Amino acid sequence: MDSGDTAWILTSTALVLFMTLPGLALFYGGLVRSKNVLSVLMQCFAITCIATIVWVVVGYSMAFGDGGAANDWLGGFSRIFLSGLTRDSASGTIPETVFIMFQLTFAIITPALIIGGFAERMRFSAILLFSTIWLLVVYLPVCHWVWGGGWLGQMGLLDFAGGTVVHITAGVAAIVTAMVIGNRKGFPKTAMMPHNLTMTVTGAGMLWVGWFGFNAGSALAAGGDAGMAMLVTHISAATGAFTWMMIEWIRFGKPSALGVVTGMVAGLGTITPASGYVGPMAALVIGFAAGNICYFATMYIKNTLKIDDSLDVFPVHGVGGILGTLSAGIFVASNLGGSGLAEGVSMMDQFGVQVVGVLATGIWTAVATYAILKLVSKFVDLRVDEEAETEGLDLSSHEEKGYNI
Amino acid sequence: MKLIAAIIKPFKLDDVRNALSDIGINGLTVYEVKGFGRQKGHTELYRGAEYVVDYIPKMKMEIAVDDDQVDAVVDAIIESARTGKIGDGKIFVTPLENAIRVRTSESGASAL
Numbered sequence: 001m002d003s004g005d006t007a008w009i010l011t012s013t014a015l016v017l018f019m020t021l022p023g024l025a026l027f028y029g030g031l032v033r034s035k036n037v038l039s040v041l042m043q044c045f046a047i048t049c050i051a052t053i054v055w056v057v058v059g060y061s062m063a064f065g066d067g068g069a070a071n072d073w074l075g076g077f078s079r080i081f082l083s084g085l086t087r088d089s090a091s092g093t094i095p096e097t098v099f100i101m102f103q104l105t106f107a108i109i110t111p112a113l114i115i116g117g118f119a120e121r122m123r124f125s126a127i128l129l130f131s132t133i134w135l136l137v138v139y140l141p142v143c144h145w146v147w148g149g150g151w152l153g154q155m156g157l158l159d160f161a162g163g164t165v166v167h168i169t170a171g172v173a174a175i176v177t178a179m180v181i182g183n184r185k186g187f188p189k190t191a192m193m194p195h196n197l198t199m200t201v202t203g204a205g206m207l208w209v210g211w212f213g214f215n216a217g218s219a220l221a222a223g224g225d226a227g228m229a230m231l232v233t234h235i236s237a238a239t240g241a242f243t244w245m246m247i248e249w250i251r252f253g254k255p256s257a258l259g260v261v262t263g264m265v266a267g268l269g270t271i272t273p274a275s276g277y278v279g280p281m282a283a284l285v286i287g288f289a290a291g292n293i294c295y296f297a298t299m300y301i302k303n304t305l306k307i308d309d310s311l312d313v314f315p316v317h318g319v320g321g322i323l324g325t326l327s328a329g330i331f332v333a334s335n336l337g338g339s340g341l342a343e344g345v346s347m348m349d350q351f352g353v354q355v356v357g358v359l360a361t362g363i364w365t366a367v368a369t370y371a372i373l374k375l376v377s378k379f380v381d382l383r384v385d386e387e388a389e390t391e392g393l394d395l396s397s398h399e400e401k402g403y404n405i
Numbered sequence: 406m407k408l409i410a411a412i413i414k415p416f417k418l419d420d421v422r423n424a425l426s427d428i429g430i431n432g433l434t435v436y437e438v439k440g441f442g443r444q445k446g447h448t449e450l451y452r453g454a455e456y457v458v459d460y461i462p463k464m465k466m467e468i469a470v471d472d473d474q475v476d477a478v479v480d481a482i483i484e485s486a487r488t489g490k491i492g493d494g495k496i497f498v499t500p501l502e503n504a505i506r507v508r509t510s511e512s513g514a515s516a517l
Contacts, residue, residue: 191456193449248450258451299453312452 002093008222009098015213016105020044020112023210026203027261028116031311034195035392036120037402043115043124047131051108054135056082059107060100062140064148072151075144092220102217103143110139110166116311117174120192121184121389124397126382130177133372138169138365146357156342157357158332158350160229161218163273163325164361171318172365175301175309180373181382183308185389192310197257204261208237211268215275225339229275233268236287240267243291262316266294269320274328279337286327294319322358329354406501406514407475409468412438412494413486418464424485425468428477431517433468444492463494469504471514 025044029037051059061079068076079085082100089096111131118127143165145152152164159165184192194200215233219226244263249255270290271283278286297315301307309315329351334340341350373382383389388396395401413421418435425433439460446459470478479496487493506516 188454191449191458192454193456194451252450254450256450262452295453302452302454 001090001095002221004222005093005220006095006098008226009094009102009217009220012213012217013098013102013105015210016102016109016217017048019207019210019214020105020109021048023203023206024109024112026199027207027265028119028200028203028311030196030199030201030203031116031194032119033192033392034402035394037195037394038398038400039124039393040115040119042398043127044112046124046128047112047115048108050128050132051111051135052104054132055100055104055107059135059140060103062136063107063143064099064103066149067144071149072154073144074141074150075148094220099220102220103147106162106166106214107135107139107143110162110170111135113166113170113313113317114174114177116313117176117178117309118181119310120393121383122177122181123381123384124393126376126380129376129380130372130382133376134173134369137368137372138173139165142169142361142364145360152357152360155353155356156345156350157325157353158277158328159273159325159357160276160328161215161272163269163321163328164357167269167272167317167321168325168358168361169365171314171316171321172362173369174313175307175318176366176369177373178307178309180370183306184310185386187308187310188302188306194258201257201261204264208264208268211237211272215272219276225276228279228339232278232280232283232286233271233275235280235283236267236271236290237264238267239284239287240264240270240290240294243267243288244295247291247295262298262312263291263295266290266316266320269317270294270324270327273321273325274331277328277339278331281337282327282331286324286331289323289327290320293323318362322362325358326351326354406504406517407470407472408499408501409470409475409478409482410497410499411466411468411482411486412440412463412496413466413482414488414492414494415462415464417486417488418466420485421466421482424481425478428474428481430468430470430474430478433466436465436467438463438465442492442495461492469501469517471517 025041029040032040058080061077062075065075065079067074085096091099144150146157146159146165211233212230216226216230219229241260241264245255245260248259267287267290271286294316297319298312301309301315332338332341333347439462441460446457449456449458468478482496503512504516505512
C-alpha cells in the first residue's frame with residue numbers, strides 16, 4: 001500500500017461526499033420554490049443514508065465482487081455485508097476500506113442527482129423505495145459492467161469517472177421519472193422561479209471543488225493521471241460556464257448567475273468520463289461543446305418538448321455524460337493530446353465501443369427505471385395529491401417550513 | 406387635513422424623504438408594495454424559461470398634512486421622484502377627518 005495514494009483517495013472521498021452534502025443539496029434546494037426547499041435537502045440526506053446501507057449490505061458486492069460465471073453482468077454476493085474485509089485488506093495501492101468508501105460516495109450522488117427530475121411533486125416514501133430498487137437494478141449492475149470487471153469494461157469502454165455509470169444513468173432516470181409522474185401542476189404556464197439563487201451558486205461552487213475528488217480521485221492514485229484529470233476538469237468547468245454565460249448574453253442581452261453555474265455543471269459532467277484520458281486542449285473543446293450542446297438541449301426539452309425535468313437533469317447530466325463518453329473515444333488519441341489508444345485499437349474501434357457503452361447504459365436505465373416506477377406505484381402513489389403539491393412538500397410531507405422569517 | 410399617498414420607485418425613496426424634510430414634513434409612513442400600471446410587469450429568465458412577473462415592487466408612502474401644505478408636498482414628491490420614464494408612480498390625495506397623537510391625545514392639525 002502507498003501512503004500518498006491512500007491520503008489522496010481519503011481526501012477525494014471527503015470531496016465527493018461534500019458534493020452531495022451539502023453541494024448538490026444546496027444547488028438543487030435553491031432552484032425549487034421556497035415551499036419545497038426542505039424536501040430537496042431532506043431527499044439528498046435520506047438518499048445518502050439509504051445508499052450507504054444498500055452499499056454495505058449488498059451493493060459493494062454486486063458492483064465490485066466476483067460474480068463467477070455471471071461476472072460479465074453482476075458482481076455477485078460473495079462480499080455481502082463487506083464480508084472478508086479487514087483493516088489490512090488492499091485494493092491496488094490503497095486500503096480496501098478507502099476504495100469502498102470512495103466508490104460509495106458515487107453510489108450516493110447518482111440517485112441524489114435524479115431527484116432534480118421529479119422535484120416538488122414526488123411522494124417521499126415513493127422516492128425512498130424507488131431509489132433503493134434503482135440502485136440495485138440500475139446503478140450497481142452498470143457500475144459492475146464498467147468498473148467492476150463486467151462486459152463494458154472488458155470491451156475497453158473508456159469511462160474514467162462516471163459519464164455512463166453516474167451521469168447517463170442519472171440523467172435518463174430523471175427524465176423517465178419526470179415523464180411517468182407528469183409535469184408539476186401549472187407547468188409550463190405558471191412561474192416556478194428558483195427561490196434562492198444565492199444558495200444555488202453556493203452549492204455550485206462546492207460542486208466545482210468537490211469534482212476534483214470525483215475525477216482526479218478516480219485515478220485511484222496520487223500521480224500524473226490524477227494531476228492531469230484535475231487540470232482538464234477545471235478547464236472544462238471554466239469553459240463550459242463561460243460558454244453558457246456568453247450564449248445567454250448574446251441571445252437575451254443579459255448574462256445570468258444561473259446560466260454561468262449551469263454551464264459549469266455541464267462542463268464538469270461532460271469532462272467526467274474523459275478526464276483521465278484527454279489533454280488540456282481537448283478540455284477546452286469539450287467544455288465549449290458542453291456549454292453549447294447542453295444549453296440547447298435544455299431549451300429543447302423545456303420549451304419545445306415541454307417535459308418537466310424540473311431541474312434539467314437530463315439535458316445537463318445525461319446529455320453531458322453522452323457527449324463526454326463519446327468525446328473520450330476521440331480525444332484519447334495521442335496525436336490529439338490524449339493518453340493514447342490501446343495497442344491495435346483504431347479511433348473508429350474505440351468510438352464504436354463508446355457508442356455501445358452509451359446505448360447500453362441509456363437503454364437499460366430507461367427500461368429499468370420505467371419498470372421500477374410501475375412496480376413502486378403498486379405499493380404507494382408516486383405523486384403527492386394536488387392539495388399537498390400546492391401547499392408545498394415541506395409542510396405536507398415533513399411538517400416543517402424552510403423559513404420562519 | 407389631507408392624506409397624501411404616493412407610490413414611487415423604490416430607489417427614489419431617500420430623495421423623496423430628503424425633499425420632504427426640506428419643506429418641513431416631520432413624519433411619514435412607508436410600505437413596500439407591489440403592483441402594476443401602464444409599465445405592466447417585467448420578465449425574468451431562468452435557464453431559458455421566461456416568466457412574466459405581473460407585479461413590480463414599489464414603495465408607498467403616506468403623509469398626513471394640513472390643507473395649506475398639500476401643494477408643496479405634492480410638488481416636492483413630483484420633483485424628487487420623477488425620472489421621466491414609465492413607472493414613476495402616482496400620488497393620491499384624500500380628505501382626512503382627524504388625526505390624534507397617542508401620547509398626548511391632541512387632535513387635529515396640531516397632532517401632525
